[in-house]
Amino acid sequence: MEAPLSALPLLLVLLAAGWRSGAVGAWATSPGGCQLVQSTMDCTGRWLSSVPGNLGGDTEELLLDDNTIRVLGNASLLSYRQLQRLSLTKNRLELIEPGAFLLSQGLRVLSLADNLLSINYSLTAAALSALPALRTLDLAGNRLTEDMVSVLVWNLSSLESLSVARNIIMRLDSSIFMNLTQLLDLNLEKNYIFEIDQAFEGLQRLQRLNIAYNCLPCVVEFGLTQLRVLNVSNNIIEWFLSLESDDLFELEVLDLSHNRLLFFPVLPRQSKLRSLLLKDNEMSFYQRLPNGTSLANVTVQFQLIDGNSTSIMTVNLWDEICHSNLSSLRLLDMSQNQVWYLPEGFLAQMPSLTHLKLNQNCLEMFDLSEGDPLAMLTELDLSQNRLEELGADVGTGGVLPNLQLFNLSTNSLRALPPGLFTYTRKIATIDLSHNRVDLCPQPAIAGEAESPPCVDIRGVETLAHLSLAGCGLRGLGGRPFQGTSLRHLDLSNNHQLLSGDLGWLQDLAVTLHVLSLRNTSLSSADVDFSAFNSLVRLDLSGNSLSVFPPSLGVLRLRSLDLRDNSLPALPPAVARTLLGTSLRELYLSRNPYNCCTLGWWDALQRAEGLRVPDGREVTCSFASRTLSPRALPEPVMRSCRWQTADLALLYLVLALPTCLTALVAFAVVFLTFKQKLLKMVKSRCGVSSPY
Numbered sequence: 001m002e003a004p005l006s007a008l009p010l011l012l013v014l015l016a017a018g019w020r021s022g023a024v025g026a027w028a029t030s031p032g033g034c035q036l037v038q039s040t041m042d043c044t045g046r047w048l049s050s051v052p053g054n055l056g057g058d059t060e061e062l063l064l065d066d067n068t069i070r071v072l073g074n075a076s077l078l079s080y081r082q083l084q085r086l087s088l089t090k091n092r093l094e095l096i097e098p099g100a101f102l103l104s105q106g107l108r109v110l111s112l113a114d115n116l117l118s119i120n121y122s123l124t125a126a127a128l129s130a131l132p133a134l135r136t137l138d139l140a141g142n143r144l145t146e147d148m149v150s151v152l153v154w155n156l157s158s159l160e161s162l163s164v165a166r167n168i169i170m171r172l173d174s175s176i177f178m179n180l181t182q183l184l185d186l187n188l189e190k191n192y193i194f195e196i197d198q199a200f201e202g203l204q205r206l207q208r209l210n211i212a213y214n215c216l217p218c219v220v221e222f223g224l225t226q227l228r229v230l231n232v233s234n235n236i237i238e239w240f241l242s243l244e245s246d247d248l249f250e251l252e253v254l255d256l257s258h259n260r261l262l263f264f265p266v267l268p269r270q271s272k273l274r275s276l277l278l279k280d281n282e283m284s285f286y287q288r289l290p291n292g293t294s295l296a297n298v299t300v301q302f303q304l305i306d307g308n309s310t311s312i313m314t315v316n317l318w319d320e321i322c323h324s325n326l327s328s329l330r331l332l333d334m335s336q337n338q339v340w341y342l343p344e345g346f347l348a349q350m351p352s353l354t355h356l357k358l359n360q361n362c363l364e365m366f367d368l369s370e371g372d373p374l375a376m377l378t379e380l381d382l383s384q385n386r387l388e389e390l391g392a393d394v395g396t397g398g399v400l401p402n403l404q405l406f407n408l409s410t411n412s413l414r415a416l417p418p419g420l421f422t423y424t425r426k427i428a429t430i431d432l433s434h435n436r437v438d439l440c441p442q443p444a445i446a447g448e449a450e451s452p453p454c455v456d457i458r459g460v461e462t463l464a465h466l467s468l469a470g471c472g473l474r475g476l477g478g479r480p481f482q483g484t485s486l487r488h489l490d491l492s493n494n495h496q497l498l499s500g501d502l503g504w505l506q507d508l509a510v511t512l513h514v515l516s517l518r519n520t521s522l523s524s525a526d527v528d529f530s531a532f533n534s535l536v537r538l539d540l541s542g543n544s545l546s547v548f549p550p551s552l553g554v555l556r557l558r559s560l561d562l563r564d565n566s567l568p569a570l571p572p573a574v575a576r577t578l579l580g581t582s583l584r585e586l587y588l589s590r591n592p593y594n595c596c597t598l599g600w601w602d603a604l605q606r607a608e609g610l611r612v613p614d615g616r617e618v619t620c621s622f623a624s625r626t627l628s629p630r631a632l633p634e635p636v637m638r639s640c641r642w643q644t645a646d647l648a649l650l651y652l653v654l655a656l657p658t659c660l661t662a663l664v665a666f667a668v669v670f671l672t673f674k675q676k677l678l679k680m681v682k683s684r685c686g687v688s689s690p691y
Helices: 005-029 121-128 146-152 503-508 550-554 578-582 599-606 634-643 647-672 674-685
Strands: 035-037 040-042 061-063 085-087 109-111 136-138 161-163 185-187 208-210 218-222 229-231 239-242 253-255 275-277 299-306 309-316 331-333 355-357 365-369 379-381 389-393 405-407 429-431 465-467 488-490 514-516 537-539 559-561 585-587 620-622 625-627
Touching: 121 146, 550 578, 620 634
Parallel strands: 040 061, 061 085, 085 109, 109 136, 136 161, 161 185, 185 208, 208 229, 218 239, 229 253, 253 275, 275 331, 331 355, 355 379, 365 389, 379 405, 405 429, 429 465, 465 488, 488 514, 514 537, 537 559, 559 585
Antiparallel strands: 035 040, 299 309, 620 625
């Protein structure tokens, strides 16, 4: 029975009401698509414009990140009396009403980063003041000024961790953090701070302070004795001067990297400093200049003004003796500076040093001596300097006994002190790349009484990684790796290295896992790699190979690099050999492949577990055109099929019409002139025969 038209509107209203009640029921069972994991309710990225009010009442952590909430009203958290952690990052929050947290007195962690709290900060401050148990507060990225921050945290004496990073704070004075007497961790990075006026003196418990990425021009009279970690990297600091005091500083980590330091920082006399980071500054030592001038006796007068009193202090500006106690220092990073020498006794004050980074400086000489303070050193980086030699007094105990990593790359070294590695018990990595060094023993050179200086690594049993890239090595002779157990060897960019066979590598046949022969002018596929049974990664890129080396087929390589060679194709069975079954990574781009011989490419695409990371860069050539083998045009494929067909069959097919035509023509001529031909033959050749 059909409903009358007059009843249709009423029916629609009833249907709408029923749908709405059903929707409410669905919301109750799955509120906003939030997920409950134990006591944590995760409502991240649900496009919520308000806090769902019908979630579990025993929720201890509520995650509302990446939503569109603008206001946290007085009634928003009524259902969450057990709440301890609340995160509202990346919303559009402009206001937290004063009564929003009245029933959430147990809240300990509150994250409000990346919102718009600067709009109604005073009302938000009133709401925050009702949180007596709050320990951690994140206000990063809210366009807050120093005055706004002062108001927001004024009544939060319980705070232990505060982040106001990524705001627009410019100046800090003694009032801004006055009441935060329990603060342990303060993050001020990525603001515009250019001046600090006794802002931290009242924070007696502060242990970690981050002021990185600001505009501080200097740090003077540093006196935060209780601080353990100070990060003032990425500012424009030219001076760092600690307070002249014999008090014990708790400072363990000081990061002054990426500034404009002109001098080595004046550190506390008594500290527990373990890590000193001075990377990327303009620092040097000035008692001796590169031209030989001495500034040891140069004095400078400082005029000190304190209120109405003025005093003049005369000091020796270039006194390079560090008066700080650095006996606990483990890491010193002075890379990317302008240091061209180290003062005498400088490293002697650091007997516990394990990591020393002096790379990218102007060092021309570096001394190593037996019993020096580098005895505990495990990592020494002297790369990218101007070193022409290393000074070393190698005795019966040797030098650098605990060294594990030695980076000397990109210098002007020709040799290392004889016996340098004789007593190194732990050396595992040596980088000598981009020096003009040779390995001992060297082949005898006709006309020379003695061989030029060389680097001797024979018998260094712990050595596992060695880089000799770009050293100008020629054909090596003898057994330069005898007594070593190298696993990684980089010989790339030595253009005259492979003038013979690989016999000089015989001592590494069992242990070598990674070998780089990139850009070594390798052109012959006859080089035999079959002895290197342990090889899993081989780099042959940048050479002149026109044929795939057959000896690779017996190896169980996992990574092979054949880029930038002259290969027109790979063997069709490359994906079916042992190489194909073990290989997991194959680089093939920038070779002149023939588009009509891509059977190997199709086989590689079908190989399980094999990746060609540069597959999109692989191209092939056809009639002066460069194409991608992944999608060859149909005309090209058709032409290739003709080119690769059986030539004997092709010639037969081409000759068959001609033969048939000639045969038919002969038959027609024969049948047409049959009688005349017979008579002609009989008249000329015939004779009567008696019967």
